[in-house]
Amino acid sequence: MSTISIATATEVMDLLRDDLLAIEREFTVQSASPVQVITDIAEYLIAGGGKRIRPLLLLLSAKALGATSQSRIRLGAVVEMLHTATLVHDDIIDEADTRRGRPSSNTAWGNSKCVLAGDWLYMQSFRTALEERNFHVLDLLITLTQQMVEGELLQMEKLGHLINEEEYFDLIFRKTAFLFKVSMQLGAAIEGASDQTEEKLGEYGRNLGLAFQIVDDVLDLTAAEDVLGKPVASDLREGKATLAVIHALERGTGADREAIRTVLADRSFAHVSHVQILEILQRHGSIDYAMDTACAYAEAARLSIADLPATDAKRALLWVPGFVTSRDR
C-alpha cells in the first residue's frame, strides 16, 4: 500500500474553493421563495455561516472518484439546505435564543413562521434533489431525514434522564453522523461508484460524524462562551447527558452521581455549579476519555478510505478528521 501524506488546510481550500462558492450560489438561488418571509429567513441562515462541512465532504467524496458530474454542486447545496432545515426546527424545540453568536431564527421570527420555513426548506431540498432524476439519491435523502427526525424525538424523550453509552451513540449517529455518512455516499452515487466504494466512503462519513459530535459535546462543556457563540454547558441546561458526563456517571462516587443527576433534572446550575461539574469530569478523566474516543473515530474514518487511489481529494479526506478533533468551536 502506498503511503500518502496528509493535506494542509490551505491545500484543501485551494482544492475546493470554486466548488464551495458555486454551492453558496446554488444554495442562495434555491432558497428564494415567492413568499418573502421564507427568503428572509433562509438568507439570514445562509449569512449566519456555518462550517459547510457537509458539502465539503460531498465534494471530496466526488473528487476522490474523479468528479466528472456537475451534480456535486446541486447536491452540495441540498445537504446544507437539509442541515439548515433541521437547525430551524431544532431551535424551536430547544427554545434556543442564539445560534452561531446571533439570535436564533425562532427568536427573530417566532415559532410559527419557523415551523413553516423549516418545512419549506425540507421540501426545497427534496425538490432540488428530485431534479437529479436519481431514485437512489432520493432514497438516501428520505431515509436520512427520517432518521434525523426520529433521533431528535428520541433525544426529547430522554431529556433529564440518565442514558448509557449505547443510547448516546445511537442519538449522535442519527443526529449528526447519518448526514455526514449520506453526504459521502451522495458524492459516490453521482460518480457511479460501486456499492462497495459507496459503503466505504459512507463508513468514513459515519466515523467522522461521530468524532465531530463527540467533540461538539465536549466543547459545549469546556469552551468559553465568546468562542462558542452560545451559552456554555447548554446541553446540561437542556437536560442532555453527553459522553463525558455519561463516563463520570458510570465511574463517579455516589455524591458525584447525585450532583450530575441534580443538574440534569433541574436543567440548570441552581443547586450544583458548572465548576463543580467540571471538577467531577476532570477527576475521573472524563473529558480525556471523550476526546480519546473522538480521536479513535477520527482514525477509523482515515482507515475507512485506505483503499482509495492516491489523489489530492484523498489527502484532503485524511486531513479532515484531524481538523474536526482539534477545533475549538
Added chain:
Amino acid sequence: MSTISIATATEVMDLLRDDLLAIEREFTVQSASPVQVITDIAEYLIAGGGKRIRPLLLLLSAKALGATSQSRIRLGAVVEMLHTATLVHDDIIDEADTRRGRPSSNTAWGNSKCVLAGDWLYMQSFRTALEERNFHVLDLLITLTQQMVEGELLQMEKLGHLINEEEYFDLIFRKTAFLFKVSMQLGAAIEGASDQTEEKLGEYGRNLGLAFQIVDDVLDLTAAEDVLGKPVASDLREGKATLAVIHALERGTGADREAIRTVLADRSFAHVSHVQILEILQRHGSIDYAMDTACAYAEAARLSIADLPATDAKRALLWVPGFVTSRDR
C-alpha cells in the same frame, strides 16, 4: 353528449368501501415508527377520523380511468398522510385546542413533539410515494407541499388584516384546492392518462376544493359548536377574513366595516359580538353570496369531467360536489 345520472351516497360507498378500507390499513402500516411517540400521535390522528375526501377523490379519479393499478391504495394513503402532516403543523401555528371534537395533537403532546411528528409524517409520505418509482408522482407531491406551506405562511402574514377576494382565492387554492387537484391528478397519473385527461381531472379537483373550502369557511361562521366539533367563528377569532366577511366588508356601511375590522384586529368578540357580525352578513346577503359562489365552483367541477366516459366512478364524481356544498360540518 350522453346524459348520466348522479350517484347516491350509498352507491358511492359501495363502489369504494373495499379500497377505502385498504387505504386505512395502508395508512396505519405506514404510520408505524420505531419511535413510539410518532406511532402514538399518528394513531391518535387516524382514530380522529376525518372525511377521507382526498383518498376518495384519488380512487374515483383512478376508477374513472379503469383502476388497473394497485398504486391507488398506496397513494390514497399518501395524500391522507400528507394532509395529516399539514394539520399537525397548522394546529401548532393556530394554537388550536381542539380538532374534530377532541384535544388537538399539540394540546395532547406539546408543540415540540408535534413539530417533529409532522416532519416525520411528511417524510413518510414521500418515502411511501417514492416506492412508486415515478418521478411525475414525486414532482406533483413536492410542488403541492411547497404550495401548501407557502399558503399557510401567506395566511399568517395576512392575519388581522383586510384581504380582497383575489387574495382569499389564492389562499384557499394553496391551502385546500391544490391537494384536491393533485389527488385527482395522481389518480390519472397512475392510470397512464394523457396530459389532457390529467389536466381535466385536476381541474375538477381544483374547482371542488375551492367549493369545499368556501363551505368550510361559511360553516365556521354559522354552524353550532357541537355539530362542528370546534369553537364557532374560530377564523374571525384568529384574525382570518373569509369570503362572506370580505363580501360584507366591500358592501357594508362605515359602521359595518368598522365592526368587522375591530373583530379581526382584536381577534376576539370582546368589543363586537358574534351575533352582530352575523347580522351584518345577513343584511348584505353575504352568506348567500358565499354559498352561491361555492355552488358555482361545484358546478364547474361537474363540467370539468363532462367528457369522461360514463362509468360508476363518473356518476360518483358528479355526486361529490353536491355532497360537499350541502354538508353541515
